Amino acid sequence: MATFRHFRNGMTHAWDTIAEGWRHLSRRAASAITRFIPHRSRDEGVSGDNQQLTARSTGWGVLAAEVFDDDSQVVVRLEVPGMERDDFDLEVIDNLLIVRGEKRVSQQHREGSFHVLECAYGRFERTIPLPAEVDAGKASARYRRGVLQIELPKTAAQRRRHVDVTAG
Secondary structure (H helix, E strand, O other): OOOHHHHHHHHHHHHHHHHHHHHHHHHHHHOOOEEEEEHHHHHOOOHHHHHHHHHOEEEEEEEEEEEOOOOOEEEEEEEEEOOOOHEEEEEEEEEEEEEEEOOOOOOOOOOOOOOOOOOOOOEEEEEEEEEOOHHHOEEEEEEOOEEEEEEEEEEEEHHHOOOOOOOO
């Protein structure tokens, strides 16, 4: 009987560890998971094969982001490979950065079919909370090697200032 109790306790511990790991993963990835909505490929004259591929590849995808806050600015880096810089629309509303875009399908192989399709295509919108009030009028963005980097200067009231301590 003791062996069964040890086995049960071991299984309970293993299950609790898996469940905690899943909760941790879902908390960390919750804001990175983004809904991709199909674009209107029929209106753009896209071939039937690409329409079918686009329909199969819409759904949820991960747009991983980093938000860095220093003394004078907030920097947001977003991984969005396979796009062009003109595919993005950026907007700051209150303390939120809204990144919109469209990842278009580009089928390079004319023969054969896909067996694994993990890339997401279509229109997306990702809202990223900003840790400080920023001056959106002075923001800048660049896109290089699949990474979109947005630099948002803080407002004067939000900038941190170093205070020197003197002997006295």
